[in-house]
Amino acid sequence: MAHPVQLLVIDPQNDFCDLPTAWQPPHPLTGARLAPALPVAGAHADMQRLAAWISTQGAAIDAITITLDTHQRHDIAHPNFWCNAQGAEVAPFTPITASQVRAGTYRPRHANSLPDVLAYLDALEQQGRYTHMVWPVHCEIGHWGHNIHASVAAACGAWQIQHQRAVTHILKGMNPATEHYSALQAEVPDATDAHTQLNTHLLAALDSAQVLLVAGEASSHCVRATTEHLVQHLPRQRPERIVLLTDCMSPVTGFEAQHTAFLAEMQARGVQLACSSQIRL
Template structure:
């Protein structure tokens, strides 16, 4: 159960929805279906329809990948030419010992001048970030899996039309050589690609909020990364203390349940609260 039961949000209220896309939410066509996500989105859509008048702004992040991506199987191969299976973990040591190498040899040390895949994996380890996990190709730009879950899309459209407001969409993940879990910045920003660097427009758009309701998928990865980045990048804004994690509208990637629990406990220690969609 949520910790707090609110009758109405305080001050300017923003709803932040992380990656509400078919590949995560549709159990039939989703390439990376998150168990429970379809029900999460129905509850979230109901919240928007019921309490939309109290929501001043809605921000929607969208995972946006190309087929060629460092976290997709086709980017890597073994000595026999086989690509890794989804959920394979690849480290710098795996490259050094020849277990996995980039499919294109130039990617090893030259995804940009003086920097390649081996450097990227070393940076992940040095920065204490999650190791590279290979995912099923997902949220491919132009594919139906990239689209917003229909029940939520319909609710967003009703909110826009009835309140004469526009939901803000934030795309992330189009750079093929770095992961982009959090909407604020890529795991390892590319100094030659502004899309991977700190999205100050997104951060500044959230600053007026006194209450930030957070929902979406997956709680173990992109939700956790986005909320953590916001808390870290602008400590003077007290984003964590303004945030309510809607725990009946967030689910973890199966097998990563502990990552969601650890994130929630860590951010609650910084002032984040939890609630349910029915509390509003």
């Protein structure tokens, strides 16, 4: 079924939003507030703008797809997977290269995984898209941080009632051996795991759009990787039908240059850039 106007929301999750204290509930076991694990500066306001836009323009939106970064505690991008030469856990926001692992600066905690880890890092670096990064433990499946920002969830719930149609949810990142920024394909696909390979079913669904609006977090990583794969793999191509809602996305702190380069590259390839306030469907 064709859906002429579609909205793709990349990872609008609590762990990526700089939520104010009032939005952070107490942990039921400890009573401590559940703070976002990897907050992106500006993301809370991004998601509030997106929710408001969905609420006002929802009647004209034919389909909504939400992707969810989905990890377990054990993951190649989490600190507990790694240790340094002294055996101590590696700190979040540590980039790790294959040469550092070969030199013994960093190593996986399970020595038996070393060959696979090196093969992964070599493949990742050969692509030239990203250097492997150790992130704080984030978006654990079943945890509060994995949940969708409350404003976006409420707006999408109202849209479902209005249209009598479900939102499509796409989980990505469950394979602990590869990073999965893009909603369409892991950074290094695993030949034995179909969930890491190119998601042709999702591509076909998005390809039915005449207008495909994209929002979410973070513009320096998951929005960027997904949009790049959209431009590369949409069967009917025509990147001009993709619209990036630039006031509904923000970069990870320290990766602002990647955000700027991403927007410039996509615009050069025909993708449209617009603020949500400019889009009236």
